[in-house]
Amino acid sequence: MFQDLKVSFFLAVRGITRGGRGSLYLTVLIIAMVFTNMIFMPSIILGFIKVAEDQIITYQTGNVLISPHEDESYIEDADGLLEKVNRIPGVLRASAHYGTGVTLRNKGNTVSASIVAIRPNDEKLVTDVYRKMKDGDYLADGETNEIILGIQTSGHKDEAEDMGATLGYMKAGDPVTVEYTNGVSKVYHIKGIVETGSYYADQGAYITWDELESVYGRKMNQATDVIIKTQPDAYEPDVKTQIYRFGVREKVQTWQDLLTEAMGRAVQNFTMLNSITIIVSLIIAIVVLFIVIMIKTMNSRRQIGVLKALGVEKGIIINNYVFQVIILTVIGVIVGITLVESMVAILTVYPFQFPDGEVTPVVAVADLVNNSIMLFIVACIAGYIPAWRVASEDILTAMRS
Amino acid sequence: MIVAENLTRVYDMGKVTVQALRGVSFTISRGEFVGIMGASGSGKSTLLHLLGLLDRPTAGKISLGGMDTGTLNDRQRTRFRLKRLGYVFQDYALVPELTVEENVFLTSMVRGTAKEQYMNETLEILKRIGLSDRMKHKHNELSGGQQQRVAIARAIVNKPEILFADEPCANLDSESSKNVLDLFKQINREMKQTIVMVSHEEWHQEYFDRIIILRDGEILSDGPPA
Numbered sequence: 001m002f003q004d005l006k007v008s009f010f011l012a013v014r015g016i017t018r019g020g021r022g023s024l025y026l027t028v029l030i031i032a033m034v035f036t037n038m039i040f041m042p043s044i045i046l047g048f049i050k051v052a053e054d055q056i057i058t059y060q061t062g063n064v065l066i067s068p069h070e071d072e073s074y075i076e077d078a079d080g081l082l083e084k085v086n087r088i089p090g091v092l093r094a095s096a097h098y099g100t101g102v103t104l105r106n107k108g109n110t111v112s113a114s115i116v117a118i119r120p121n122d123e124k125l126v127t128d129v130y131r132k133m134k135d136g137d138y139l140a141d142g143e144t145n146e147i148i149l150g151i152q153t154s155g156h157k158d159e160a161e162d163m164g165a166t167l168g169y170m171k172a173g174d175p176v177t178v179e180y181t182n183g184v185s186k187v188y189h190i191k192g193i194v195e196t197g198s199y200y201a202d203q204g205a206y207i208t209w210d211e212l213e214s215v216y217g218r219k220m221n222q223a224t225d226v227i228i229k230t231q232p233d234a235y236e237p238d239v240k241t242q243i244y245r246f247g248v249r250e251k252v253q254t255w256q257d258l259l260t261e262a263m264g265r266a267v268q269n270f271t272m273l274n275s276i277t278i279i280v281s282l283i284i285a286i287v288v289l290f291i292v293i294m295i296k297t298m299n300s301r302r303q304i305g306v307l308k309a310l311g312v313e314k315g316i317i318i319n320n321y322v323f324q325v326i327i328l329t330v331i332g333v334i335v336g337i338t339l340v341e342s343m344v345a346i347l348t349v350y351p352f353q354f355p356d357g358e359v360t361p362v363v364a365v366a367d368l369v370n371n372s373i374m375l376f377i378v379a380c381i382a383g384y385i386p387a388w389r390v391a392s393e394d395i396l397t398a399m400r401s
Numbered sequence: 402m403i404v405a406e407n408l409t410r411v412y413d414m415g416k417v418t419v420q421a422l423r424g425v426s427f428t429i430s431r432g433e434f435v436g437i438m439g440a441s442g443s444g445k446s447t448l449l450h451l452l453g454l455l456d457r458p459t460a461g462k463i464s465l466g467g468m469d470t471g472t473l474n475d476r477q478r479t480r481f482r483l484k485r486l487g488y489v490f491q492d493y494a495l496v497p498e499l500t501v502e503e504n505v506f507l508t509s510m511v512r513g514t515a516k517e518q519y520m521n522e523t524l525e526i527l528k529r530i531g532l533s534d535r536m537k538h539k540h541n542e543l544s545g546g547q548q549q550r551v552a553i554a555r556a557i558v559n560k561p562e563i564l565f566a567d568e569p570c571a572n573l574d575s576e577s578s579k580n581v582l583d584l585f586k587q588i589n590r591e592m593k594q595t596i597v598m599v600s601h602e603e604w605h606q607e608y609f610d611r612i613i614i615l616r617d618g619e620i621l622s623d624g625p626p627a
Contacts, residue, residue: 003513010510011498018498018539306494309455310555311483312511313476395455399490 004316011316012323019296024328027292031332031375034285036339038371041277043344043361044352045270051357052263056255058128059201062095062227063236064243065258067251075250078223082122085226088242090234093125096223098212104153104205105177106167113153115178115205117212117220126229129194129201136172136192144211147176147188150202151195163199178205184215197357226250278371282378289328289382293321297390304390305398318387325383326376333372403429403452403563403597408461410447410618421447423618424461429611431562434589434596436609436626444618445599446567452597453486453565454478466562483512487556489566493548495540495555502527502536505554512559519558526554530584546577550584557588564588566598570605582608 016024057063066085068075075081078096085094098117103110120139124130130138139148155166170176172192179185188207196202213220230239236254243252253261260267297304304317344361351358390398410422421444429435437445450456452463454470463470466485473481482488495504502523509519527533530550532543540548549569556564566585570578586608588594598609606612606626614621 004511007507007511011496014496014498014503303494303496306490307496308479309453309482309488309490310508311479311481311486312508313479316511396450399455399494 004313005319007312008316008319009323011320012327015296015320015324016327023292023295027288027328028332028335030288031285031329031379032335032339034281034288035333035336035371035375036343038278038281038375039336039340039363039367040343040361042274042367043340043363044359045267045274046362046364046367047352047359048270048354049259049263049267050362051354051359053255053259055196055198055200055357056258056262059132059196059198060127060227061225061253061255061258062126063230063234063255064091064228064239065253065255066094066226066228066243066248067253068224069250074222074224075226076222078221078226081223081226081248081250084246084248085228085243088239088246090231090239090242092229092231093122094226094228095119095122095126096209097225097227098209098220098222099224101181102205103179104149104167105179106170106174109155109166109168111153111165111167113203113205115147115207117207117209119209126227127201129196129206132194132196132201134193134195136190138192138194139206139208141208142210143191143208144214145186145189146191146208146211147178148192148194148206149176149190150204151193152199152203153205154190154193164203180215182216186215278374282374285375286378286382289325289379290386292328293325293383294386296324297321297386301390301393301398301401305393305395305401308391308395309399314391317391318384321387322380322383325379329376329379333375337368402431402464402466403427403595404462404464405448405452406462406464408448408451408463409459410444410451410456411459421618422451422458425615425618425620426461427613427620427623429595429597431595432589432593434586434608434610435598436605436612437597437599437615438601438606438612439615439621441601443615445601445615447618448615449565449567449597449599452563453488454482483508484559485562487559487561487564489549489552489556489564489569491568491571493540493545493552493572495548495551497540500537500539501532501543501551504540504551505558508555508559514559522558523554526558530554544577545573546580549573549577549581553581553584553588557592557594560592562595564594564596566596568599568601570600570602578602 066075082094082096085091095118099114101112102115103112119141121141134151139146149170152163153166154170155168156162157169167176170190172190174190175187176190177185177187194201209220230236236256240252240254307317340363344363348360351360406426408422408425412419412421425448437448439445451458496507499507505526506519506523509522524533527536530553532547532550535543535547543551570581573581582605585596589596609626611624612626613623
């Protein structure tokens, strides 16, 4: 058996290295393109999901989000909850948010937005919004009459970059009027403009907790949500379990839960699109390889007949062609990986621009392995069938062809 | 030793049947150089194919080296051809992607012979046929006569019990043909090699120990050359 495979491999290597160069290069190129097609689409989808993950964690909810119980609008005793959560193993810091709808006005421009009250010192330990100041500075604890606007609310200098209604290119130092739902209307000094690339963060407005209390005229011990940054080595689902164990009755979700909730349908659609791409690619691969081996075997019918006459078994002849296909596929996959990695390198420097940020392809090793295996399986089938057909011919019929 | 008993081969060509051999019987002893001759369509190639286990008779029996070949299945026939028979074809039939030495040692490789052994045997046989300086050449770098000598080397490298040759000089000029036939004769004498060769050239008769002449699928004569 091993000896037979050795002979098949010997014949296959000779067949490839001393056969037609043109068909060799063309076949390898087609396999490489098929492989690239199989890998590239999932890498973009993965890149898109990675951006969504990063943005959810970095600018939106942290690693874990606590929101009010389903029957309630607010988390009561927010301070008590923060104290409790900050003691839980695996939690780096928790930060309370109080979000409410407001109307912002600047000259003739009006924008309805969500304003979020934060404790800046806590927030800096949970999100990276403070690192993304396009203009001015971030808020500080205890400050009042100051506001930070997201770039999609303040507006770009070039209106074409705006994704919706804005206040018309406001800068740090400008005044902006904020009308609250409780009837309070107040003019704020814009302390800074934030631009994160996350639409959620960039379309918001931020004030301090002290400012919120001044607007409402009372101590605020309620929150609309609490966001949590976990320790780098902590596993979010374990932290979620710990939070429940500490007696928290509010709704607790990890970023994975939120991503599934927000993008579940989109991911499903992407997966379906990806599957279609892979199936079409595999069909192309199987047809091309089938034709290549069919032509090779048809052109070698007499030679196959002679080999059988000399006592070379059918299996050796078939495996010769299967090995040829496997070798071509190995070379094709190597060229394909080179192409994919080159494209990834280029797209890392010049990423795709999406509303939620810059997307660079992310090539998962599992995708490389799985798609290579699938390609090898179809290649073996595509090589085996035509080789089997010709090798099964009667010796004299083959020799007379 | 070859024993053919009442060999018949009928080809079914749809509505027509062609009887290529009609009850042919003979015995060939070890070491004989036998020529099968006859006009085109007389059945000589059909007979060679049956004796060489490339085809099965419609009726009759073939024994090679004491083995009743009718009892062998396809796989056993393939192993039998590999281990006990050698072939030389009209158009050389060398594997185009292989060099001279690779063509020669291919069947040894299939037989599972150790590399060192088959390389030595290949070198030895190529020296014997005068092509040891062309070992690394490909078939298209050789003349027709040289290619046929490589095919002969391939056929005899494993020291087969019987060597079959199907009009091996058909594509060669007379000088190359003479060289090839001299080589066959030399192999026959020096190695006591049994050779069964199909030919239609009258002048080849002088090389054979015995000639079986066929006509319309039957033996017209069987004996030493005139």
